[in-house]
Amino acid sequence: MNRQPKCKTPRRPPPKKPPNSQKDPVGVYLRVRPLVAEDEECCIEVISSTTVQLHAPEGLKVNRNGEYRETQYSFKKVFGVSVSQMELFEHVAKPLVVDLINGKNGLLFTYGVTGSGKTFTMTGSPGQGGLLPRSLDMIFNSVGPFQAKKYVFKTDDKNGMEIQCEVDALLERQRRENSLIVPKTPSSRQKIDPEIGDMLKPEEAFKADGVDEDSSYSVFVSYIEIYNNYIYDLLEETQEDAIKPKPPQSKILREDQNHNMYVAGCMEVEVKSAEEAFQVFWRGQKKRKVANTRLNRESSRSHSVFIIKLAQAPLDADGDNILQDKNQVSVSQLCLVDLAGSERTGRTGAEGTRIREAGNINQSLLNLRTCIEILRENQMCGTNKMVPYRDSKVTHLFKNYFDGEGKVRMVVCVNPKADDYEETLLVMRFAEMTQEVEVTRPVDRPICGFTPGRRHRNQAFKEELSRRLEERGGPIDRDGFSPVNGIVLSLPPLPSSELTDPNDEITLPRLIEALQNRQRIRQMMIEEYNRAAIMMKSMLQELDSNLISKENLIHEHHGKLVGKDKVIQSNKTEIERLEKKNKMQEHKIDILQKTTKIYEDDKRSLQQELETRAHRLQRELSEKRRMEQRMQGMVSDTQHKWEKECERRVNAMQLEMQNKLWVKDEKLKQLKAIVTESKTPGRPDPPPRQPQRPSREERPPTKRSASPSPLPTATPVRPLHRRSRSAGAEKWVDHKPSSSLDLGTVLQPVIPNAIQVSTPNEKALSKCDRYVLTHQEVASDGEIQTKLIKVK
DSSP, X not given: OOOOOOOOXXXXXXXXXXXXXXXXXXXXXXXXXXXXXXXXXXXXXXXXXXXXXXXXXXXXXXXXXXXXXXXXXXXXXXXXXTOOHHHHHHHHTXXXXXXXXXXXXXXXXXXXXXXXXXXXXHTEETTEEOHHHHHHHHHHHHHGGGBOOTTSEEEOSSXXXXXXXXXXXXXXXXXXHHHOSSOOOHHHHHOOOGGGTTOSOGGGOOOOSSOOTTXXXXXXXXXXXXXXXXXXXXXXXXXXXXXXOOOXXXXXXXXXXXXXXXXXXXXXXXXXXXXXXXXXXXHHHTTSOEEOOSSOTTEEOXXXXXXXXXXXXXXXXXXXXXXXXXXXXXXXXXXXXXXXXXXXXXXXXXXXXXXXXXXXXXXXXXXXXXXXXXXXXXXXXXXXXXXXXXXXXXXXXXXXIIIIIEEEEEEEEEOOBGGGHHHHHHHHHHHHHXXXXXXXXXXXXXXXXXXXXXXXXXXXXXHHHHHHHHHHOOOOOTTSBOTTTOOBOSOOOOOOOOOOOTTOOSHHHHHHHHHHHHHXXXXXXXXXXXXXXXXXXXXXXXXXXXXXXXXXXXXXXXXXXXXXXXXXXXXHHHHHHHHHHHHHHHHHHHHHHHHHHHHHHHHXXXXXXXXHHHHHXXXXXXXXHHHHHHHHHHHHHHHHHHHXXXXXXXXXXXXXXXXXXXXXXXXXXXXXXXXXXXXXXXXXXXXXXXXXXXXXXXXXXXXXXXXXXXXXXXXXXXXXXXXXXXXSOOOEEXXXXXXXXXXXXXXXXXXXXXXXXXXXXXXXXXXXXXXXXXXXXXXXXXXXXXXXXXEO
16 A cells, blocks of 8 residues: 655745856955064964965974975965054955945854964954954944934844834833833943953044945844854843852754844844944953963853844935835844864863863864865865755854855964964865855845935935025014015014913913914915925926936946947957867867877777688688588487497397296296105195296396206205396496597596497497497587587
8 A cells, every 4th residue: 555645845945036157265364473482483484465385393294204395375365473453454354344334244254273363363452453343343434324213123033124113213212221220321331341442543444435325224233152062142131140040041043034044032232333332242252151271371162253233224215214114124244253263182281171162163163174175076076965064053054155145254363383383284274275165246235216315415405495594584573574585484482371360361362362373473484494395306306307317328328338348358258268269179189180090090900800800710610610510420420330239239138138038937947847846645736826926036146148057956946146236346338439539638537447449349338337428529619529428
């Protein structure tokens, strides 16, 4: 009975992405840490801005012959010991921040052995800020004037972003401020941790160009660590219990509706300045797992991931408010990863928990290397092996980046001291191999259909309106009228409305008249503002139409130029391709000519060999036919001889059997005569009875002679027993025809007590009990086959 297969829920298809065949290699940068002691041996030499050379330290024999081996490695850029943090940021992290502002994702991680300066590169120190604080500073320098109010953007706990109006955002702010146990004070907001004070200098600030001013932005940060292959939220606020502390709860990875991986339940904090963002980072940095080892006083025991999310949404057509459309919200993120350093427990002197931490760190780094190797093999060899992203939380979290969700860059930190030479060698090999992996270039986000420059035109409109009102303004009376141009500039003040007497009939009517006057003036002001706004809008629309027409003309010419450039570039590419193809075809023609010559020579030699073998085969066939005819004659002669011999033997056997029967009859007669003579005279004759056939033991032995035996005497005959033939050796007639050939084989039949004859005769056959014929014939493969034919 066949079971029907169970129905499975179909997997949700991934979102369709626009095709993009452009790929960029993983950007790998090398940074060399300065030596602690000047007299310490150095094993790394910077040859150029892209190449370094490794020297084996003294006492380390690399090759079998005892010579030192020098190896060179090339990277996208090499930073020597004198490079500044600002220069490193400008080359490595600044393009990723620009992509983040333009709606693209990025991944930047530091890699190296323990004590090579990874944490300093990422975080820095006071006065020498690393990649992380400089990235935050550049983000807020670029989008700071265009930030939305707090809680306008709101995370939905599913790696997405929601948008709400300013009224709901205001209520959200009030609700959260009221729920705080300890209210914030202005002094506490300005207080900065002295350990992170003055991380950046004002003259080292960067700002991105081409920021979309018609959008509003909000920045969210989160900070996690991967410790022993478990994910923990470093920003999670837990109630500390001194008696029974509660261990932190690990987080899990999930996949959102776009098949991107994210940490479920991770706390995302909205920040409005670089100082606030770095304060949040430092709050989580204090919770990170560090330990003192023999090689590093503050060795990181976990991988830390600082995620910067930038949410942006376009303004409406008027440029006043954010467009309330969730589909128009764009979320990009930049992940800054500080990987824990690989280490050997023998050098670090780790024990107990430190050994387990080192094992998990090395295992996760090994899995990262395995994923990179398989990606490289799939891209270079065209294979389709499965990449084991899920074997480690680090690779599982960032698998989308290697699948084409953003740029990937790696800063390899190395320590040039001689003790780290072997581990540095492995790091160099892995880093150079990583450059061969290509990542699909992320596509640009779509542009909304609104007219660009909306924010700027709205601000200009308001400034122009206020300026014109000020220019038209003159002395204003108490009712808000200007006697110069009759324009209402302000509302008149309200009269005193204090009632001192219940019978006062003047105050209330005067107040009512003032309110009616204010209402009339307000209506006049609204009409005046509307007229001015309509006039200003018409002027702006006219300017916009002129500007748009000019821009369209410029874009049209630019498009034509780009099209011509593409045609020229395609023609150049086609020419280069045809030239390469021509060279390749010429090379193939040369190879084919050489191959044809070789084949012709082989053909001639094979034809000669074929003719030789054909002649040989013809000779062997004729020889085989002659052999068959001769063997047929021999078989017919032998068959005729044996027919005569068999006929003779049959006649001899018949004669022998007749003689045996005659001998038996004679013996019976003699026995009967003996019995008759031995009867007594006075005894009556017994009744005649049938002669009894003697038993096999009492039978007389048969004689080979055909002559009758002599008459028996009166004495009884003693029966003789026939001797078995097996008691003696048997004799054979070995018939070997004179035409038999001696093949000289190792195994030959040995027949004892044999009489060898070339032609059998009656004399030889009568002396022997067995007969064997040696017969030769030609087999199907042309060889002579010998057969032995036995006759018993």
